[in-house]
Amino acid sequence: MKTQTIQTVLLLICINLMLFSCQDISTHNESPYEGPPKDHIISVDRAQEMYDAYSQRRVPILQKYEDSIAADGSKFTPTRYAEYDLKTIKQYIAYIEHEAKEANVEIQTLRFYLSNYPASDKFPNGDVVKFPKRNSFFVVPTMAYEGKNVGFYLEDIDGVYTALPINRNGLRGKDENKMRDEPQGNVNEAGFFISAAPTLQGGGTTSIIFNEGNITPPPAGANDFGDDN
Incomplete structure (x- = not known):
């Protein structure tokens, strides 16, 4: 009888441990609730x-x-607003955190750049311009580099997944070829979005810049703060 009781207790303990482990696996990706972000809610x-x-x-x-x-x-x-569904935002956060971890860098901030789609039907590479002439923005994750907070993208360099700054302006006057041979961890040098930089998607490079939301002028009744049409 005593042996049976001990076995029953051990079985219950095992079941509780299994349930706790399953709950932990399903929720470990969720950020803990800490109330509203200080000084950011208006x-x-x-x-x-x-x-x-x-x-x-x-x-x-x-x-x-x-x-x-x-x-x-x-x-x-x-355009007065852009919107994304919450699932897409969460997926983007998970994506950039994964890519940063692979490159052994830490994301410091998300930088929102105001931008404008060109007044044409296609981009130079042939991609369709979804919203010609429309105002927009894109999001660039940043990392710490030589005391600065810089946007970055990722590239496979000799088998090493590497984070590269995308702004050459703050790196002028340095020997870029030498610095490419002497990476600091998984961080290296690169150009801005243009000229000497490789295309930021394809050719071994990975862009983590977020855009392409729904940014058409709001239809009547959909604008939360007033109808400007």
């Missing part, structure tokens, strides 16, 4: 004020310029 009133300031100080300028160069006389409506 009120609805402040958001409205900032939205209205953009409407008054930027939208008319964009409209006037784009309308002045429209060969077909079409009227331009500036």
Whole structure:
């Protein structure tokens, strides 16, 4: 009887350990809840004020310029927001964290660059321009490099997955060939988005820049802070 009781207790302990392990596996990727990020949440009133300031100080300028160069006389409506579903954002965060870990670097910040799609149907490489002339932004993860916070991409160099700064402007005056031969860990040198840099997608390179959301002008009733159409 005593032996049977001991076996029962051990069985219950094993079951509890299994349940705890399964729960840990399913939730370990979730960040712990720590309340709202300090100094980063703004009120609805402040958001409205900032939205209205953009409407008054930027939208008319964009409209006037784009309308002045429209060969077909079409009227331009500036983009007011971009949106992504939460699943995509979580997938992107998981992706860049994985890639950074593979390259043995730590992501410092996410840098949001304001940008504009070209006024054409295709990019120089033949890709379709989804939103010609539209305002947009893209996101660049950054890493620490020589006391600076720099955006980076990744490249396989001699079998080593390497993080490379994408801004040459802060690296001028240095012997780039020498520095490519003397990587610091998995960090190395590169050019900006253009000229001497390799194409940032393909050819052994990996871009981790985030873009291509839904950024069309909001339809009537969809804009949270006012209808500018």
